[in-house]
Amino acid sequence: MTEDIPAPAEAGAEAVYVYAVCRAEEPPDLTGLAGLSGEGPLRALAVGPALTAVVQTVRAAEFTDEAWQARLADEPELERYARAHHEVVCAMAARLPTVPLPLATLYHDEQRARAALGRESQRFHAALERTANHSEWGVKVYVTDAPVRQAAEDTPQRPAVGAGRAYLDRKRSLRDRRERHRTDALRIADAVDAGVSGLATASRRLPPHGGRVPDERRRQVLNATYLVAEERAAELARLAQDLRERTGAQVELSGPWVPYSFVGEV
Numbered sequence: 001m002t003e004d005i006p007a008p009a010e011a012g013a014e015a016v017y018v019y020a021v022c023r024a025e026e027p028p029d030l031t032g033l034a035g036l037s038g039e040g041p042l043r044a045l046a047v048g049p050a051l052t053a054v055v056q057t058v059r060a061a062e063f064t065d066e067a068w069q070a071r072l073a074d075e076p077e078l079e080r081y082a083r084a085h086h087e088v089v090c091a092m093a094a095r096l097p098t099v100p101l102p103l104a105t106l107y108h109d110e111q112r113a114r115a116a117l118g119r120e121s122q123r124f125h126a127a128l129e130r131t132a133n134h135s136e137w138g139v140k141v142y143v144t145d146a147p148v149r150q151a152a153e154d155t156p157q158r159p160a161v162g163a164g165r166a167y168l169d170r171k172r173s174l175r176d177r178r179e180r181h182r183t184d185a186l187r188i189a190d191a192v193d194a195g196v197s198g199l200a201t202a203s204r205r206l207p208p209h210g211g212r213v214p215d216e217r218r219r220q221v222l223n224a225t226y227l228v229a230e231e232r233a234a235e236l237a238r239l240a241q242d243l244r245e246r247t248g249a250q251v252e253l254s255g256p257w258v259p260y261s262f263v264g265e266v
Helices: 065-072 075-095 110-119 121-131 163-199 230-247
Strands: 014-023 043-048 051-059 098-107 134-144 202-206 218-229 250-257
Touching (some): 014 043, 014 075, 014 121, 043 110, 051 110, 065 075, 110 121, 134 163, 163 202, 163 218, 218 250, 230 250
Antiparallel strands (some): 014 051, 014 098, 043 051
């Protein structure tokens, strides 16, 4: 839905930045929300039956391809934009059923924004229906690393009769232990995912972050996100503790979040 802002933008040209679309019969209360620092005030834009977008007029030059590429290389500046966007989305989600839009969703003017968002009204209503009274929760599972080969065990200090066979046997044993460890880790990941999925309304299993956790002897085996009814939050916390005790793995639960991961799956 994002329109490209031409580059270079004309001096003084403006664009309409969209944060979220809410279910609201009347213009929502935007008190206390600043949005992107230094820009105009936030305002409501009706985009369909019972649908209102939260928008802000911004300088088009701030969002040309060149400007955005430069921002991507400037981590503090990118974080500032992302935080401002997220704060508006979270504030609206606390007040009204809300569909968050991606960072830097822009249109040339209100007319184009209203038309483009209006064409998506059916999708917005479906997403709002699906995520109403739900939050997103993240679950990450870590297990200890597989056995590490010890040089003193794997390499004979001096040649001896049968040393070659013993070395190969140790190598084979280590390989078998590592394979069992990998299988056990996958089984734990599947067990945690199945347990939380049984409680959740929807789930998304993401690729685990590769490699070991820096300075720690643990490896991530599950990286998933779940859409959970707000009334089941306490049940989820108890389940996470039970899964820690049953599996012996480190099960990290984070949230509740605005359900970014589930508004597009309708």
